[in-house]
Amino acid sequence: xxxxxxxxNKDVWIKIEAINMHRDNPGTIPTxxxxxxxxxxxxxxxxxxxxxxxxxxxxxxxxxxxxxxxSFVEKELEKIL
Numbered sequence: 001x002x003x004x005x006x007x008x009n010k011d012v013w014i015k016i017e018a019i020n021m022h023r024d025n026p027g028t029i030p031t032x033x034x035x036x037x038x039x040x041x042x043x044x045x046x047x048x049x050x051x052x053x054x055x056x057x058x059x060x061x062x063x064x065x066x067x068x069x070x071s072f073v074e075k076e077l078e079k080i081l
Contacts, residue, residue, distance in 0.1 A: 001066070002043060007074065008081040013039040014073050015050060016066045033062035036069040038077060 002015045015037045021030065037050040053073060055061040063069035 002039075003070070004042075005074070007077045010040070010081050011042075012077055012081070013043055013050075014070060014077075015039070015043070016069050018066075019062070030064060033064065034066050034069045035060055035062065036073045038073055 001017075002013050004011060004013050006012075017035050017037075018032050019035055020032050023031065035053070037052045039050040041049065043050060053061045053069075053076070061072075063072065
């Protein structure tokens with residue numbers, strides 16, 4: 001999902017993607033996480049021109065819900081834009 005928003009009078013696009021987790025025990029939850037990236041220019045094609053949100057160790061940051069991912073990115077963009 002890619003959502004266009006205006007933050008601090010600038011258009012940004014936020015992309016949220018689901019990542020399925022393959023567990024040895026299928027009863028282990030969560031079974032999926034969500035990742036986020038943002039674009040300062042409208043994404044096109046394969047949308048590889050975005051900034052991926054990473055954790056403090058430089059790894060892909062996983063969120064437990066799309067709402068949590070979107071909220072985190074919005075707050076981060078309010079700081080940098």
